Amino acid sequence: MSDSAGTVTGLVSALQSIARGRLLTDEPLAQHTTYGVGGPADLFYLPADPEDLMSALPVIREADVPILPLGGGTNTLMKDAGFRGVVICLTDGLTGMNVDADEGRAEAGVSTQVYSRRCQRAGRTGFEFGCGIPGTIGGAVRGNAGAWGGETFDHLLWLRGVDLATGLEMTFRKEEIAHRYRRVDLPGRYLLLEAAFELEEDDPDEILSRMDRMLDERKASQPxxxxxxxxxxxxxxxxxxxxxxxxxxxxxxxxxxxxxxxxxxxxxxxxxxxxxxxxxxxxxxxxxxxxxxxxxxxxxxxxxxxxxxxxxxx
Ligand SMILES: Cc1cc2nc3c(=O)[nH]c(=O)nc-3n(C[C@H](O)[C@H](O)[C@H](O)COP(=O)(O)OP(=O)(O)OC[C@H]3O[C@@H](n4cnc5c(N)ncnc54)[C@H](O)[C@@H]3O)c2cc1C
Known part of the structure; x- marks a missing residue:
């Protein structure tokens, strides 16, 4: 652990007494990205659940070190020198999801592909474009991921997260967020916690056959x-x-x-x-x-x- 080492070392001991999630020091980022490259993060924190995250965040903010939200690392190139701060990865503990009559919600650490399948099984259309997109809902919303003519913002209703600059929880409705192709204007340091999507009823078999077509095209056109x-x-x-x-x-x-x-x-x-x-x-x-x-x-x-x-x- 380098640099800001003093600060991060102090942070680790502070977190050890309150956080229930995993705290990994000098964690090789190569293990958390699909390119398989990247030096160590001073601290890699995987909250156990949303409550764990919310109790740890004030302590992390207090330490005043860089914070990097991370999902599946499927759209990230971590440099060889690593990261001199705290990576907060939501894939262990922010994995709640549901699909109700006309609205579906997913926490930021949910796999986009798993959520897409969940919507299909529940007979709700709108999220099938996500069936072949690796990574998490957090990463998909942050980058407005899309495929085959659909994108994450098409059916987004609202999103909820924490402005890391102020520590305040902020919810935005879709209309309040400027977005375009692969780009979303959220506060610069925003940790997304949850998103909700508008879904419509449809026959699960019909949705499945659309998804199968998308996956076939993907297999034929991507390495x-x-x-x-x-x-x-x-x-x-x-x-x-x-x-x-x-x-x-x-x-x-x-x-x-x-x-x-x-x-x-x-x-x-x-x-x-x-x-x-x-x-x-x-x-x-x-x-x-x-x-x-x-x-x-x-x-x-x-x-x-x-x-x-x-x-x-x-
Ligand atoms: C084989 C393959 C196929 C792909 N196909 C597509 C495709 O068809 N369409 C497409 O759009 N993309 C595609 N991608 C890219 C990638 O899968 C998507 O961009 C995906 O949505 C990224 O999600 P992630 O969780 O892995 O994000 P990460 O790589 O973990 O993070 C990406 C960015 O989002 C930020 N971030 C992540 N989680 C949060 C959070 N909770 N709060 C705030 N910021 C956050 C990170 O800081 C980082 O800046 C593909 C990737 C692979 C490997």
């Missing part, structure tokens, strides 16, 4: 057998998606060390392992340069790049 973090770049304004621009500029097959641009889907950077975050970052830059030289388009990263003190590309 799901290799490690990746989904699309590396956002689709720019204009008719051509990022993958097509990369392909057209000859980017398929470009590589740095053991990470390469997928032959199957050029917007996926894939690896079988044995890489560092620096390799992925170098490849991102090489691809961006290639596309800019050849197509005149500056690609923006979709994957969140996290450095020692927080997310660097938002």
């Amino acid at each position: 799901l057998w290799m490690r990746n973090a989904g699309c590396a770049f956002k689709n720019p304004e204009g008719p051509a998606p990022a993958g097509l621009l990369i392909d057209r500029s000859g980017g398929k097959g470009m590589s740095v060390g053991n990470v390469s641009v997928s032959d199957v889907h050029a917007n996926f950077l894939v690896t079988k392992g044995g890489i560092t975050a620096a390799d992925v970052l170098k490849l991102i830059e090489k691809v961006r340069d290639r596309v800019f030289q050849s197509e005149g388009v500056e690609l923006e990263t979709e994957v969140r790049i996290v450095g020692e003190y927080g997310v660097e590309n938002v």
Whole structure:
């Protein structure tokens, strides 16, 4: 444990006396991201349940160290130096969900795919687009994740979370939140706790066959057998998606060390392992340069790049 080590060490002892969840020090972030890269986090906290989190948060805020919310790590590139603060990961303890007549709720640590299946089984349509999106509801709402024409905000009713700057719990209705493709304007340091979605009644078998079609298309068009973090770049304004621009500029097959641009889907950077975050970052830059030289388009990263003190590309 480095740096701010004094502060984080003090925080660990303070939390040990009140937190019931897991407290892991010097935790390798590579174990919590789908790229499988990333140095250690000074502290990695997995609250046992929402009450545990709410009692720990004032203590964490008091320590005044960087805080990083984390879901499944499926859209995150953690740098090799790790994170000098507290990662709060909600996948152990914020996993409550329900599907009522016309509203479904899910806590932020719920798997998006599991929630999608839950809606299908209950005969509620609106969330089937999530059946193939890895990660959590927290990550999906934060990045307005989407697929096959649907996105998380389409059916969102409201979301609830804590503004980490003030410690206040804040609920926003959908109309109060500016959002667009893969982007949501929430307070800069906001820990999402729960979201609610508008769902309509439909035949479970019909929903299932729509989901099966989406999953078949995904299997045919994405390199799901290799490690990746989904699309590396956002689709720019204009008719051509990022993958097509990369392909057209000859980017398929470009590589740095053991990470390469997928032959199957050029917007996926894939690896079988044995890489560092620096390799992925170098490849991102090489691809961006290639596309800019050849197509005149500056690609923006979709994957969140996290450095020692927080997310660097938002
Ligand atoms: C094989 C594969 C396919 C994919 N396909 C798609 C796709 O079709 N469409 C798509 O949109 N994405 C896709 N992705 C990317 C990714 O799965 C989604 O963006 C997903 O919603 C991220 O969720 P997560 O929990 O893993 O987020 P993480 O990677 O854990 O976090 C992403 C960002 O959200 C923040 N965050 C996470 N939880 C919270 C919270 N509770 N409160 C506040 N902030 C939070 C993090 O700080 C980080 O900045 C794919 C990824 C893979 C590996």
